[in-house]
Amino acid sequence: MAKMSTSEQLRAVIYTRISEDPRGLEAGVSRQLEDCRKLAVDRGWELAGEYSDNDISALQGKARPGYDELMAAASRGQFDRIVAYGLSRLWRNRKERAEAIDALSRTRISVALVKGSDLDLTSAAGRMYAGILGEFDTAESEIKAERVSRAAQARAEAGKANGRCPYGWKRVYQRDEQGRVLDWRDEVDPVSAEVVRSIVQDLLAGITLRAVTTRLNEMEIPSPGGGRWIPSSVRKLALRDLNIGLRRHRDTTYPGAWEPIVDEADHMKVKTLLGDPRRRTQRAAARTHLLTFGIGRCGVCGGVLAVSKKGPAGRKTSLYVCKEHGCVGRREEWVDGLVVATVCERLSRADAAAIFHADDAALAQEQSKVVALRSQLDEAADMYASGTIDREMLERITARVKPMLEAAERLARPAIPMPDAVQHLIDSHDSRAVWEELSISQRRAVLECLGVQVILKPARGGPGFKPESVELMWEPRRPT
Numbered sequence: 001m002a003k004m005s006t007s008e009q010l011r012a013v014i015y016t017r018i019s020e021d022p023r024g025l026e027a028g029v030s031r032q033l034e035d036c037r038k039l040a041v042d043r044g045w046e047l048a049g050e051y052s053d054n055d056i057s058a059l060q061g062k063a064r065p066g067y068d069e070l071m072a073a074a075s076r077g078q079f080d081r082i083v084a085y086g087l088s089r090l091w092r093n094r095k096e097r098a099e100a101i102d103a104l105s106r107t108r109i110s111v112a113l114v115k116g117s118d119l120d121l122t123s124a125a126g127r128m129y130a131g132i133l134g135e136f137d138t139a140e141s142e143i144k145a146e147r148v149s150r151a152a153q154a155r156a157e158a159g160k161a162n163g164r165c166p167y168g169w170k171r172v173y174q175r176d177e178q179g180r181v182l183d184w185r186d187e188v189d190p191v192s193a194e195v196v197r198s199i200v201q202d203l204l205a206g207i208t209l210r211a212v213t214t215r216l217n218e219m220e221i222p223s224p225g226g227g228r229w230i231p232s233s234v235r236k237l238a239l240r241d242l243n244i245g246l247r248r249h250r251d252t253t254y255p256g257a258w259e260p261i262v263d264e265a266d267h268m269k270v271k272t273l274l275g276d277p278r279r280r281t282q283r284a285a286a287r288t289h290l291l292t293f294g295i296g297r298c299g300v301c302g303g304v305l306a307v308s309k310k311g312p313a314g315r316k317t318s319l320y321v322c323k324e325h326g327c328v329g330r331r332e333e334w335v336d337g338l339v340v341a342t343v344c345e346r347l348s349r350a351d352a353a354a355i356f357h358a359d360d361a362a363l364a365q366e367q368s369k370v371v372a373l374r375s376q377l378d379e380a381a382d383m384y385a386s387g388t389i390d391r392e393m394l395e396r397i398t399a400r401v402k403p404m405l406e407a408a409e410r411l412a413r414p415a416i417p418m419p420d421a422v423q424h425l426i427d428s429h430d431s432r433a434v435w436e437e438l439s440i441s442q443r444r445a446v447l448e449c450l451g452v453q454v455i456l457k458p459a460r461g462g463p464g465f466k467p468e469s470v471e472l473m474w475e476p477r478r479p480t
């Protein structure tokens with residue numbers, strides 16, 4: 001007989017959702033859940049399930065697996081009521097709301113709210129009421145978003161930081177007699193600004209991101225977030241346009257209301273340096289060999305080299321071998337010796353510095369080509385905006401000009417900055433001695449700067465080193 005009474009009892013499910021709430025103004029999930037359960041018990045409903053989501057922002061349309069399950073169960077008619085804390089917990093936007101009102105009315109499911117009245121979705125008036133109430137929620141959240149974005153725009157135009165004071169500066173507040181904040185500005189913080197400058201200088205000296213990161217951690221300098229440094233955060237810090245006093249908002253750059261902490265020329269060099277795909281920095285410091293990770297290649301399959309130890313215990317020798325297929329193998333010290341001798345000889349010649357000189361005339365030509373092609377695109381966009389040409393025409397022009405522009409942009413890039421180590425090698429009378437002082441990552445930076453590629457060709461004719469079985473190619477980094 002107990003079964004009889006439960007079948008007459010209404011079945012309710014609870015839906016809770018937590019969204020981003022930095023100021024802690026919303027009820028947390030546990031509080032939402034507690035209040036919802038109490039409502040169901042008070043009404044004498046049978047609790048048939050609980051669904052929950054944890055999403056970050058209601059406006060960004062993120063997936064809600066809990067909500068999807070709820071609606072799937074609703075379509076199967078598994079319950080009669082949904083209990084939610086408030087309407088805005090249940091529906092995040094107009095589309096969701098309209099679809100749900102439709103779907104729930106078909107399966108005759110209604111909604112009960114802890115904060116708000118019941119929504120009877122089985123009647124036309126109830127559905128209208130739910131729709132109107134929801135519109136208020138949507139309007140409130142849209143108005144809030146507009147206000148936030150307007151405030152961010154205004155701060156950008158005033159050159160002020162959005163949110164927290166950026167690393168490298170300190171915030172100075174102007175207050176009234178009661179201590180209330182009237183205004184603020186960001187001043188250079190000598191200590192953290194120096195950290196930023198030292199990062200930029202190290203990178204320009206050819207030190208890898210990972211090595212810079214290790215140094216910062218070894219010196220126990222706290223990261224901007226307070227913990228240990230990681231290469232990606234060092235990289236981000238080095239690339240910030242606000243280092244030279246620029247403030248980016250959306251796609252526009254505004255002059256910042258703060259003092260630059262990095263020289264503009266250095267900033268451009270760092271951006272070129274870190275943007276260069278040939279600079280494979282992520283694992284550079286972990287490298288202990290000169291020619292692994294792409295500087296050396298297999299002359300048979302073109303694959304990269306690895307180092308392998310071969311030979312009887314106690315008398316093992318290190319070999320460079322084709323990493324994937326083992327096509328070739330050569331003793332590491334022999335190959336390294338040949339590479340070092342060749343590089344040092346080349347850099348000690350009188351015309352060594354000329355290796356790095358870009359062809360200025362060709363560079364200027366490419367740069368003016370970039371300007372011309374960009375203005376062609378701008379012109380086409382203007383013509384489209386004024387109705388002179390149609391969309392299809394604009395797309396045709398863009399498709400034709402874009403590849404040419406990209407090619408010209410590639411050729412118009414200024415030369416990569418030369419690592420200090422290369423300059424030392426060129427300046428020194430004894431480049432061999434300078435080389436011996438360099439770390440492996442500095443040596444690799446020199447080879448990368450010179451564009452050295454070492455190809456191991458299959459060796460023929462018995463044991464011993466055949467220098468002719470190693471091919472050395474050069475392609476100094478410059479706009480070519």
Ligand SMILES: [Zn+2]
Nearest residue numbers: 298301322327
């Ligand atoms: Zn191979």
